[in-house]
Amino acid sequence: MSAAADTLPDTPYAIEVEGLSKSFGDRVVVRDLTMRVKKGQIYGFLGPNGSGKTTTIRMLCGLLTPDSGRGTCLGMNILTEARAIRRHVGYMTQRFSLYADLSVRENLEFVARVYGVPDPVGAARAAVERLGLAGRDKQLAGSLSGGWKQRLALGACILPSPDLLLLDEPTAGVDPKARREFWAQIHELAADGLTVLVSTHYMDEAERCHEIAYIAYGELLAQGTVKEVVAGAGLFTWSVAGGDPAPLARELAALPGIDMVAPFGASVHVGGHDAAALEAAIAPFRARPGLVWRRDEPTLEDVFIDLMNRSKDNFR
Amino acid sequence: MSGAVGGFLRRVGAMMRKEFLQLLRDRVSFATMISIPLLQLVLFGYAINTTPRHLPTAVLAYEDTSLTRSILAAIENTKYFAVVSHPRSAAEADHQMLAGEVSFIVEIPAGFERAVRRGESPSMLVAADATDPVASGSAVAALQALVETAVKRERFAVEGGPEGSGLESAPPAFQIITHARYNPAAVTQLNIVPGLLGTILTMTMLIFTALSVTREIERGTMETLLAMPIRPVEVMLGKIAPYVLVGAGQALLIVGAGLYLFDVPMIGSPGLLTLLTVLFILANLSIGYTFSTLAQNQLQAVQMTFMYFLPNILLSGFMFPFAGMPLWAQWLAETMPLTHYLRMVRGIMLKGAASVDLAQDIMALGAIMLVAMFIAVRRFRQTLD
Numbered sequence: 001m002s003a004a005a006d007t008l009p010d011t012p013y014a015i016e017v018e019g020l021s022k023s024f025g026d027r028v029v030v031r032d033l034t035m036r037v038k039k040g041q042i043y044g045f046l047g048p049n050g051s052g053k054t055t056t057i058r059m060l061c062g063l064l065t066p067d068s069g070r071g072t073c074l075g076m077n078i079l080t081e082a083r084a085i086r087r088h089v090g091y092m093t094q095r096f097s098l099y100a101d102l103s104v105r106e107n108l109e110f111v112a113r114v115y116g117v118p119d120p121v122g123a124a125r126a127a128v129e130r131l132g133l134a135g136r137d138k139q140l141a142g143s144l145s146g147g148w149k150q151r152l153a154l155g156a157c158i159l160p161s162p163d164l165l166l167l168d169e170p171t172a173g174v175d176p177k178a179r180r181e182f183w184a185q186i187h188e189l190a191a192d193g194l195t196v197l198v199s200t201h202y203m204d205e206a207e208r209c210h211e212i213a214y215i216a217y218g219e220l221l222a223q224g225t226v227k228e229v230v231a232g233a234g235l236f237t238w239s240v241a242g243g244d245p246a247p248l249a250r251e252l253a254a255l256p257g258i259d260m261v262a263p264f265g266a267s268v269h270v271g272g273h274d275a276a277a278l279e280a281a282i283a284p285f286r287a288r289p290g291l292v293w294r295r296d297e298p299t300l301e302d303v304f305i306d307l308m309n310r311s312k313d314n315f316r
Numbered sequence: 317m318s319g320a321v322g323g324f325l326r327r328v329g330a331m332m333r334k335e336f337l338q339l340l341r342d343r344v345s346f347a348t349m350i351s352i353p354l355l356q357l358v359l360f361g362y363a364i365n366t367t368p369r370h371l372p373t374a375v376l377a378y379e380d381t382s383l384t385r386s387i388l389a390a391i392e393n394t395k396y397f398a399v400v401s402h403p404r405s406a407a408e409a410d411h412q413m414l415a416g417e418v419s420f421i422v423e424i425p426a427g428f429e430r431a432v433r434r435g436e437s438p439s440m441l442v443a444a445d446a447t448d449p450v451a452s453g454s455a456v457a458a459l460q461a462l463v464e465t466a467v468k469r470e471r472f473a474v475e476g477g478p479e480g481s482g483l484e485s486a487p488p489a490f491q492i493i494t495h496a497r498y499n500p501a502a503v504t505q506l507n508i509v510p511g512l513l514g515t516i517l518t519m520t521m522l523i524f525t526a527l528s529v530t531r532e533i534e535r536g537t538m539e540t541l542l543a544m545p546i547r548p549v550e551v552m553l554g555k556i557a558p559y560v561l562v563g564a565g566q567a568l569l570i571v572g573a574g575l576y577l578f579d580v581p582m583i584g585s586p587g588l589l590t591l592l593t594v595l596f597i598l599a600n601l602s603i604g605y606t607f608s609t610l611a612q613n614q615l616q617a618v619q620m621t622f623m624y625f626l627p628n629i630l631l632s633g634f635m636f637p638f639a640g641m642p643l644w645a646q647w648l649a650e651t652m653p654l655t656h657y658l659r660m661v662r663g664i665m666l667k668g669a670a671s672v673d674l675a676q677d678i679m680a681l682g683a684i685m686l687v688a689m690f691i692a693v694r695r696f697r698q699t700l701d
Contacts, residue, residue: 061543063700082698083545091543097536101341102334113330114544116323120330140341 008088009075014039014164014195015060017071017078022055022064029055031218033069037197037211042190044209045199048308052218053199054094057166060197061091074163087115090157094168096149098156100142104133107141108156115160123159131155147178154182158189165189167198171205183208203301214304216311226300233303235260236275238282241267242292248285257281260306271302327546331554335528339558345524353516353566357509357573370398371455374418376409377402378426387440390462391422396455413443420444420455439491459492509574510661511634513567514654517593518600518628519621521563525604526617528555529696534613539700548696552689556601563597564590574665584664588671592660592678599653599681602688609695628654656681 015037022030030052037043047053058064060073062082071078073085098107108127112120128137131151136144141152150170157165167186171179183205186196190210198209206212206226213223222229237260240248245263252270253261257277262269272278286293339346373391377384391397397420403409409421423441431438444456532538541551571589574580582589604621611617629635631645632654638646649655656677663669671678 058700063539063542065699065701083547086543087545089543091540093536093539093543095536095539097538097540099334099338099537100535101338106334106337110330110334111544113333114327114546116326 008163011072011075012039013037013072014041015043015071015073015197017060018069020056020059020066020069020071022052022059022067029218030059030066033215033218033220035213035220035223037195039195040190040193041195041210042186042208043195043197044206044212045197045215046201046206046212046304047199047215048201051216053215054168056215057091057168057197057199061089061166062086063091087160088163090160090162090165092153092157092165092167092170094172096141096153098141098149098153101140103138103140104128104144104152105137107152108159111156111159117160127155127159147174150174150178150182154185158194163194165194165196165198167196169199169201171200171202179205203299203304206300214307216308219311221307221311222303230298230300230303233298233306234273235271235298235303235306236273236278237269237271237296237298237302238278238293239264239267239269239296240282240285240291240293242290243268243288248291252282252285255281260302260309262302262305269299269302271298271306324547324550327550328554328557331546331551332557335555336558339562349520349524349562349566350569352520353569354573356512356516357570357577371396371419372400372417373397373420373422374401374403374409374412375399375422375424376406377422377424379424379428381429383429383432384424387424387462388422391459394455394458394462396458397422437491442492462492509570509578509580510665511658513570513574513593513661514596514632514657515629515634516566516570517563517597517657518654519625520566521559521597521600522604522607522621522625523618524559524562525556525601526607526611526621527614528605529608530611530614530617542698542700548693548698552605552692552696556598556605559601560594560597563601564594567593567597571665580665582665583668584670589661589664592657592664592674592681595678595681595685596653596657596660599685599688602685602692603653606688606692606695609692609697628652631655633658650680651684653681653684656684 013036015035017036018034020030020033021028033052033056045053045056055064059066060071060078062078062085065079074088076085078085099110102110105124105128108124109120111117112123117123125137128134133148133152133155136148141149144152154167154170157167171182174182179202186198187208190196198205200206209226211223211225212229214221214229222232224232245266245268249261249263249268252258252268257274258270258272258281260269260271270278270282272281282293285291375388377388388399392399399422400418401412403412403421406423409418409423412418413421421441421443423443425438425440428438428440442456442459529538532541567590571582575582603624607617607620607624611620627648631641631649632638632652633649634654638649638655641649659677660669660674660681663674
């Protein structure tokens with residue numbers, strides 16, 4: 001493609017969608033989803049399994065057609081300009097989906113050629129160097145370990161220098177060291193102006209994002225910075241240590257005024273939306289000897305578990 | 317806009333290159349592609365003999381004279397027939413044929429020699445089990461020569477005169493009436509190698525492209541491919557192209573073996589044959605590719621291929637004579653590439669046909685290819701919906 005074709009519409013948002021819905025048969029997978037992702041941001045997409053994260057990502061890059069709703073990706077209409085969007089979006093699938101029977105370099109060269117990267121051979125060689133796969137460029141992609149496969153997949157995604165990366169659970173099944181390196185790379189890319197939307201289950205990864213969105217059962221339940229999401233949840237939490245966590249958690253969970261109970265190592269995390277009701281509920285326990293009660297800040301995980309519980313009540 | 321054309325060619329090229337690398341890496345498939353033609357050639361070419369010898373024959377003779385003995389000797393001399401039984405009655409002979417013990421019944425009526433001497437030109441009946449027309453056809457053909465051999469020998473004895481004037485114009489001393497039982501058809505012989513060229517190409521080309529799209533879906537690579545800026549038609553052309561080369565290689569192998577091992581003639585233009593073979597390969601690849609876009613998985617794709625392959629073999633004229641089929645079956649066969657290609661190959665190799673003679677078949681084959689490509693591109697989903 002000529003350089004002229006690469007000028008993108010100038011918008012402050014890389015992704016801007018409104019009212020996206022998608023169902024398969026009579027199962028609604030994504031319901032009335034509205035979200036905005038600012039350019040140059042790392043946007044975390046969180047939610048339990050089957051919550052519609054993958055479906056949303058597929059709609060964003062034109063792999064699925066939404067039943068209703070509209071929106072733009074890099075300023076281009078996701079309904080009518082899917083082809084043009086594909087040229088500027090790198091999509092990394094949840095499952096490794098490069099060619100297992102092609103070597104590392106052959107895979108990269110194929111991607112470079114399809115996207116029209118000038119000098120595909122050179123570009124692939126450079127990518128191999130950058131990925132640290134120099135000695136393994138002739139190895140078949142299928143024979144790489146999980147961490148290397150993930151690296152290769154990311155390398156293939158960024159090879160055509162996209163403007164937006166859509167990463168679907170890129171770190172699932174990858175060891176902590178590789179995960180940390182992966183995130184370091186994501187931050188470098190974002191610093192270069194790339195927008196990254198990344199779906200994940202890991203709370204620690206969510207905290208590495210500039211903004212997050214939480215989706216459960218097809219509905220976007222919260223979005224904003226981690227601080228905003230935690231504050232917006234309106235959750236008050238206490239932690240209690242010193243007792244036997246499991247029976248204590250069972251006892252506490254049954255009480256009115258307590259919306260969330262989570263054992264946390266030797267302590268138990270207790271939360272509720274009404275601060276007064278929560279304090280009233282735990283008052284009898286605070287008198288118990290041996291228990292140490294401490295007011296603390298809700299974690300992102302507390303918030304998500306609470307959101308998930310509440311959404312279950314609402315939609316199921 | 318040259319940029320658009322360049323982009324198109326570049327993407328088709330990228331796809332082609334990728335397919336070729338995968339093909340080379342898949343050793344088993346590659347070996348199959350070479351071994352299928354070789355194996356089938358050896359099987360069909362050597363093991364299957366369309367002019368089998370020593371077919372079991374029953375002789376039902378109602379008299380035993382020097383002429384009948386002479387005729388029977390001549391029958392055995394053709395090497396096509398081996399007299400294995402002398403049934404006592406027509407019913408017994410019929411039973412032997414029904415049971416498959418004999419392929420022929422030679423029936424010589426009573427008073428046969430006397431009738432010959434009187435110049436009455438009596439008839440001798442040869443009944444052939446034509447359930448396998450290929451097997452009986454050439455033997456029956458050889459019978460005609462018998463009349464001459466047997467009579468030449470006998471004329472001297474009967475009339476004592478030298479072989480001479482007037483004999484040729486005289487009516488034959490006796491007639492052989494052949495009954496092709498069960499199946500009154502016959503097939504020519506040089507069909508095998510040209511026919512094989514068509515069937516082997518059909519089978520391998522269909523299978524390999526039928527698997528190509530479903531394989532990507534099963535391995536999950538389709539999702540990445542769909543997320544790339546490549547059009548369905550570019551994917552299709554890129555996937556088909558490497559197999560044109562494979563098919564051409566197979567064709568070369570088969571035609572070469574046909575010419576040198578089996579003495580099949582090449583009367584027409586080899587250039588024309590090459591051109592039409594490429595067209596035929598493309599038509600089959602397009603159909604296989606269409607299956608690939610219809611099937612949910614590789615197993616279904618293989619099943620579809622075989623469902624399609626069988627009528628191709630049966631109705632195209634490779635196994636059974638085309639003209640013998642009812643009209644509806646002929647129409648059905650006209651929609652199959654193999655039917656047209658067999659006419660082309662036989663026409664070019666055996667009869668020296670030129671492109672003008674084959675114009676109808678060429679156009680039909682081209683049309684089949686375009687329809688299949690159109691369906692394939694329309695069916696190829698650009699989304700995962």
